[in-house]
Each structure stands twice: as C-alpha cells, then as structure tokens.
Amino acid sequence: MSRAARLLDLLQVFRRYKRPVSGASLAEELGVSLRTIYRDIETLKSQGAAIDGEAGVGFVLKPGFMLPPLMFTEDEIEALVLGSRWVAEQADQPLGAAARNALTKIAAVLPDDLKAGLDESTLLVVPGPPLAAGESELPRIRDAIRRQRKLSISYADVNGACSERTIWPIALAFFDRARVVVSWCELRNDFRHFRADRIIGLTVQTAAYPQRRAVLMKQWQAREGAHLRTRPGD
Template structure:
C-alpha cells in the first residue's frame, strides 16, 4: 500500500470516531505499527489536518479536512459508478442527472490514473421499470421530505378505491418494481407506505409537520425492524403490506 493510500485510510478511520481513539486501536485497525501511526498523524498535521491529542491519551480529527487531491480506491470508484448508473435508471430525471453531474465533478479532481476508472468500469445496471405517470411528482416529494413539509394526496389503493390524506413524508424508497413514500398518515394516526405510482394528485403544504424527520425515522425503523432484515426481505415485506393492508 502506498503512503498516500495509507494516509487516506487513516483519515477515513478518524472520521468514524467522534471521540478520541488510541494510537494502538488505529494501528490494529489499519494493520500497521504504532510507530507508523504516529508518523502518519504527524504527516497529516503537516498537510493541515486538525488532529488533537497525544500518545497515551488518544487522537481525534476535527471535521472539515480533505486530503488533496481527492482520492478513491478502485473499489470505491466502481461503487460510485455503479451507484450513479443505478440512480440514473431507477430515479426521476432530475436525480439521475444529478448523479451523472456528480461523477463529472469527481472525475475533474481525480488523478489521471484514477479518472480513467470512471469511464472504464465494467459494472452495468439493467434497465429499471419506467416511471409511471404518478411518479412524475418524485422531485416534489423529495423536496417536501428535505423541507419537512406536509403533503395532501389523493391516493388509490390496490383495488382502485381512492381517498384523500394529509401525510408527513420522511423517506422515499426506490425498489426495482416501485417507488414508495414512507410517511406518517394523519388519517390513520400511524406510519403508512404509499406507492408513488398510485398518487393521483399531490399538493405540498406550506406548513411543516410538528416533529423532526430524524425522530420520525427512528420511530419508523423501530416499528418496522428495518435493521434486522435483508434488502430483499424489506422490499418484499413493504410491497406486500402496501397491497394487503387497509391504507
């Protein structure tokens, strides 16, 4: 491993810790000697990294430092390419364009040998299901989630019965077969999942919902047991319940 790559790995490890971490713990995680860790910490400090601490006490990296030039491993570059291609195929047009633009910006600051990996990646994404008519509202839904705005929607269930709700959107799930709004429903006084392709009409309200989105996300995850299921199980479970439960 090159010294530059080792310094980058050390930065990545530092960013996972909010509190001081010992040099011994860093050395064990990176598979190098304690002496090398101390030497690399001094090298990062010389390049402007704000690392506080000392041997025997622990070290912590203050936020805001990036090692120039921007560097990624080959696996990280392929992950970025694959992710952007997936978004371009499965998400709405503005989000897909944003993914492609992000890759262009990353490529502009990568060293030449790594930049080639953006175009030469052999990981491909199969075409996804085309967006249904109702899913043209995905950009507005994403904006409402960011701003924590209520939505008033007219929604048709699996049998075609329609209803009007006021919901608090907290997340948008992109599955191969559907795009799903995760929200608190005022009518049901509980969390519900709404397929975006079944939204007949949508209005973004001017008022925000009364609880923080992060708090609602934790409550939803606790209820659904999201952390305990695989991706496939989560998708099948969510879509099955959308079709079976009373919305």
C-alpha cells in the same frame, strides 16, 4: 500498505466517528502501532485536517476537510460507476442528472490512469420502465424530506380506492418496480409506506412536522425497517 494509502484510510475511519475516538482504537482498526497513529495524525494536521483532541482523551475530525486529489481502487471506481448509472436510469430526472454531474466532478480530479476506468467500466445498468404519473413528483417529495415538511396527498390503494392523507415523509426507497415513500401517517397514527405511483395528487405544506426526521427514522427502523425489504408499499 503505502503511507499515503494509510493516511486516506485513517481519514475514512475518522469520518465514521462523530465523537472522539481513542488512538488505541484507531491503531487496532488500521492494524498499526499507536506511535504510527500519533505520527499520522500530526501529518494530517500539517496538511490542513482539523483534528481535535490529544493522547489519552481521543481525537475527532471536524467536518469540512476536503480530500486531496482522489485515489480509488478499481473496485471502488466500478462501484461509483455502477451506482451513478443506476441512479441515472432508475431515479427521477434531477437526481439522475446529479449522479452524472457527480461522476464528472470525480473524474476531473482523478489521475489519468484511474480516470480511464470510469469510461471503460463493463458494468451496465438496463434502463427501467418510464416513471408513472405519481413518480414525477419525486423531486418534490425528496425536497419535502430534506426540509421535514408535511405532505397532503390523494392516495389510491391496490384496489383503486382513494383516500386523503397528511403524511410526514422521512425516507424514499427505490425498488426495481416501485418507489416507496416511508412516512408517518396522521390518518392511521402510525408509520405507513406509500407507493409513489399511486399518489394522484400532492401538496407540500408550509408547516414542518413536529418531530425530528432522525428520531422518526430510528423509530421506523426499530419497528418496520425489516418489512420494507419484502413489502413494496401499502
């Protein structure tokens, strides 16, 4: 492995840790000596990486450090292309446009030989069916999730029966044939999964829900996460 590749790998490892990690752990993960890790950390610091810590205590990379001109493997480029193409075809229009814009920005900083791989990728995504009426609200739902806002929705179940719900949206799952809003439902006093195409009315409330989204996500993952892989929605 080249030294440049090793430095990039070290940065990627640092980004996975929010708390200080020991030099010994870094050395073991990257398969190099502890002396090499210390030398590489000093090199990254000289290039502008804000790495705090010291030997025997641990090191942590402060957020905000930007990578130099990007280097990707062929598999990584194909993964980026496939992912962006899937989002462009399967998500709502604003998110699809964001995926295309992100790929354009990545292409702008790639070397010419790697940039060609973006245009020449042979991995294709088949266009999905048009969004259902309720799914046109996906941008507002995503915004509510980011801002941790309650939603008032009119929701039709599988039999067409309609109910009024106040929910705390915490995640949005994309299936091939459905988009599912993972939420805490005040009516049921429990987690519920709502298909976006069955939402027939939606209002974003000004009030934030009382618990942090991260806490709710952990609770949902512990109780319901495995079921969502096979159950598109209530």
